[in-house]
Amino acid sequence: MTRVVAQGTFDILHPGHVHYLQDAADMGDELHVIVARSVNVTHKEPPVVPDEQRREMVSALKPVDEAHLGHPEDIFVPIERIEPDIIALGYDQHHDDEQLEAALSARGLDCDICRASPLEAEAADRLLSTGRIIDRIVDERS
Ligand SMILES: Cc1cc2nc3c(=O)[nH]c(=O)nc-3n(C[C@H](O)[C@H](O)[C@H](O)COP(=O)(O)O)c2cc1C
C-alpha cells in the first residue's frame, strides 16, 4: 500500500491540475491532497476561491482519495498525520527537493520526493494555468 501526497493552491481548476493529480495517483495506491491555506499563498496572487471550497472541489476529482485543508502555520503537521510514502511535487513548484527532504528527515519523516510531469497545451486555446484563466476573464469581461 503506497500512499502519495500532492499539494497546491488549486484556485480555479483546469486540466493541468487533473493531469498533476492523475500523475501523482499513478505513483501509488492512495492519493491525499493538501490544499494550501490562502494565508500561506505568498509567492503569487492569493486565491480567489475560499479555502474550504477549493478543498471541496479537489476532493471531487477522480484521482483523489482524500483532500485536506493545509495547516495554517506548520506545513509538516498534515504530513505527520497522513504518513505518505511519496510526496509528488508539481512540475513547476518552487520547493527545493533536497531542502524539503532535509526538513522532512529533521522532523523524523521518511518519504520519497518525486516530480510530476507537465501537461503541455496542444491547442493554443487551452487554458492550463489559473493565472491565465483569470487574465482571460479580466480581458474579456471588463
Ligand atoms: C510537503 C508540503 C506540505 C505542505 N503543507 C501545507 C499545509 O499544511 N498548509 C499550507 O497552507 N500549505 C502547505 N504547503 C504549501 C502550499 O501547498 C504551497 O503554497 C504550494 O506548494 C503552492 O503550490 P502552487 O504554487 O503550485 O499552488 C505544503 C507544501 C509542501 C511541499
Ligand SMILES: Nc1ncnc2c1ncn2[C@@H]1O[C@H](COP(=O)(O)OP(=O)(O)OP(=O)(O)O)[C@@H](O)[C@H]1O
Ligand atoms: N499545465 C500543468 N501541467 C501539470 N501540472 C500543473 C499544470 N498547471 C498546474 N499544475 C500543477 O498543479 C498544482 C497546483 O497548481 P496551482 O494551483 O499553482 O495552479 P496554476 O494553474 O499553476 O496557478 P497559477 O497560474 O496561478 O500559477 C501544482 O503542483 C502545479 O505544478
